[in-house]
Amino acid sequence: NQVGIIGVPFDKGQRKGGVELAPDTLKQAGLINELTTLGLDVKDYGNVEYEVSDVSVDNMSQLGHVSGCTKKLSETAQRVFEDGRNVLTIGGDHSIAKKNVAILWIDAHADLNTNKTSESGNVHGMPVALLTSELADYWPYLPGMDWQQPMLSIRNVAYIGLRSVDKYERLVIEKFGITAFGMEDVERYGIHDVIHMALRRIDPDNNKSLHVSFDIDSLDPLEAPSTGTPVRGGLSLREGIHAMEELHRTQRLNAMDLVEVNPTIGDKKDVDLTISAAFHIIQAGFGYTRRGLKLPEGITD
Ligand code: DIR
Ligand code: MN
Ligand code: MN
Numbered sequence: 561n562q563v564g565i566i567g568v569p570f571d572k573g574q575r576k577g578g579v580e581l582a583p584d585t586l587k588q589a590g591l592i593n594e595l596t597t598l599g600l601d602v603k604d605y606g607n608v609e610y611e612v613s614d615v616s617v618d619n620m621s622q623l624g625h626v627s628g629c630t631k632k633l634s635e636t637a638q639r640v641f642e643d644g645r646n647v648l649t650i651g652g653d654h655s656i657a658k659k660n661v662a663i664l665w666i667d668a669h670a671d672l673n674t675n676k677t678s679e680s681g682n683v684h685g686m687p688v689a690l691l692t693s694e695l696a697d698y699w700p701y702l703p704g705m706d707w708q709q710p711m712l713s714i715r716n717v718a719y720i721g722l723r724s725v726d727k728y729e730r731l732v733i734e735k736f737g738i739t740a741f742g743m744e745d746v747e748r749y750g751i752h753d754v755i756h757m758a759l760r761r762i763d764p765d766n767n768k769s770l771h772v773s774f775d776i777d778s779l780d781p782l783e784a785p786s787t788g789t790p791v792r793g794g795l796s797l798r799e800g801i802h803a804m805e806e807l808h809r810t811q812r813l814n815a816m817d818l819v820e821v822n823p824t825i826g827d828k829k830d831v832d833l834t835i836s837a838a839f840h841i842i843q844a845g846f847g848y849t850r851r852g853l854k855l856p857e858g859i860t861d
């Protein structure tokens with residue numbers, strides 16, 4: 561199993577500095593080693609660098625940064641896939657998400673605003689609306705974003721962990737019948753069933769390439785406090801790990817983003833807690849199992 565890591569030190573999708581430090585902070589804390597010990601062949605593709613343009617659109621903060629960065633990220637991810645590797649993208653904030661085939665969006669928030677519905681103007685609250693073809697008509701022309709044609713259907717997106725949804729986001733979820741399992745559903749059915757119900761909806765024939773966009777704020781702030789928009793009452797780390805283990809078992813999890821870790825929020829204990837939560841989530845997605853790893857081929861006792 562081969563993995564390519566892309567760092568996206570990006571903080572312009574929201575207003576708090578610090579989230580851009582996460583790729584280097586996670587690497588310095590030993591991310592690559594954590595993956596290598598799983599027996600993976602890991603290649604570091606470095607951090608995305610991009611050019612800023614001076615485009616602007618009403619109520620879409622820092623579009624010149626967002627468009628430059630997401631274009632570069634998309635090209636880099638393409639290169640990683642062409643090298644035959646699965647992609648692990650480390651944000652940065654959640655404005656960096658890419659298109660793929662079927663997406664599990666694990667987040668406290670729906671990230672479904674357009675510039676017309678957003679109360680913040682922050683682009684990290686908009687990526688799902690930017691990625692999906694059904695929402696394309698609700699956007700004005702976005703200069704600098706021409707490179708990305710939204711080809712993903714909203715029918716191929718499932719939310720898990722929602723608990724802070726804006727009014728217009730709710731309207732859009734209901735209008736399009738978007739697959740959305742909020743925290744109430746996690747309580748009612750349990751995380752295992754929620755994952756499988758979500759997969760049955762977005763990937764009924766079990767043949768799609770799966771992409772997880774994991775916003776660390778899907779976890780409860782007691783488990784992952786160092787993030788810009790924490791919402792209490794979230795997933796436990798155990799539920800997050802279980803979700804990722806279940807997705808790994810499909811053998812079709814080809815891309816994962818881990819976003820919104822902000823190492824400048826909270827004290828050292830908060831940051832360490834958040835980083836270790838991120839590591840557990842990433843490792844589970846790439847095959848760590850709590851039953852213990854298998855012995856390498858050929859060794860029997
Ligand atoms: C809010 C918050 N819905 C917005 N979104 C966040 O700004 O659009 N997304 N925090 O992660
Ligand atoms: Mn998000
Ligand atoms: Mn979020």
Ligand code: MN
Pocket residue numbers: 752802806
């Ligand atoms: Mn299970």
